[in-house]
Amino acid sequence: MIINVARIPESGLKFHEEEPGEILGLGEADEMRAAGPVSCDLYAQVVDEILIVRGTLSVPLEVHCARCTQIFSTTATDSGFLRDFPGIQGTEEVDVTEELREALLLSLPRFPLCGESCKGLCAQCGKNLNGGPCGCRKIEESGSWGALNSLKL
Numbered sequence: 001m002i003i004n005v006a007r008i009p010e011s012g013l014k015f016h017e018e019e020p021g022e023i024l025g026l027g028e029a030d031e032m033r034a035a036g037p038v039s040c041d042l043y044a045q046v047v048d049e050i051l052i053v054r055g056t057l058s059v060p061l062e063v064h065c066a067r068c069t070q071i072f073s074t075t076a077t078d079s080g081f082l083r084d085f086p087g088i089q090g091t092e093e094v095d096v097t098e099e100l101r102e103a104l105l106l107s108l109p110r111f112p113l114c115g116e117s118c119k120g121l122c123a124q125c126g127k128n129l130n131g132g133p134c135g136c137r138k139i140e141e142s143g144s145w146g147a148l149n150s151l152k153l
Helices: 097-107 143-149
Strands: 002-004 013-019 032-034 038-047 050-064 071-086 093-095
Antiparallel strands (some): 050 071
């Protein structure tokens, strides 16, 4: 996203822009991908030759659950976006795309879950346990580790 510094009045300028979701650089091999455009509600102001940009960013995502691997939809949001760009004297335009990308990538969930109650996959057969039990027999652990696992603390 390019901000035209010459168009910003002294009181500042509020604007809404949409950038393609591809600016995030998430590929098909990643656990998540942008499902729509990046929405930017920003306020820009020039103060003492410094461009200050603040606002809210959001992007819809399609994400693989970290427990059950099912794909679900969510939205990544950064409601406290704030960046300054010093030394803009004589500059017509400032490209803030990389800063938008960085802020949204930092707001992505590290281990996304389709729900707090997600049961994940069976460790033996790989069945999604959210659809019900799998029918595998519970493996009895023997030895000292088995005794420690059976302790109720």
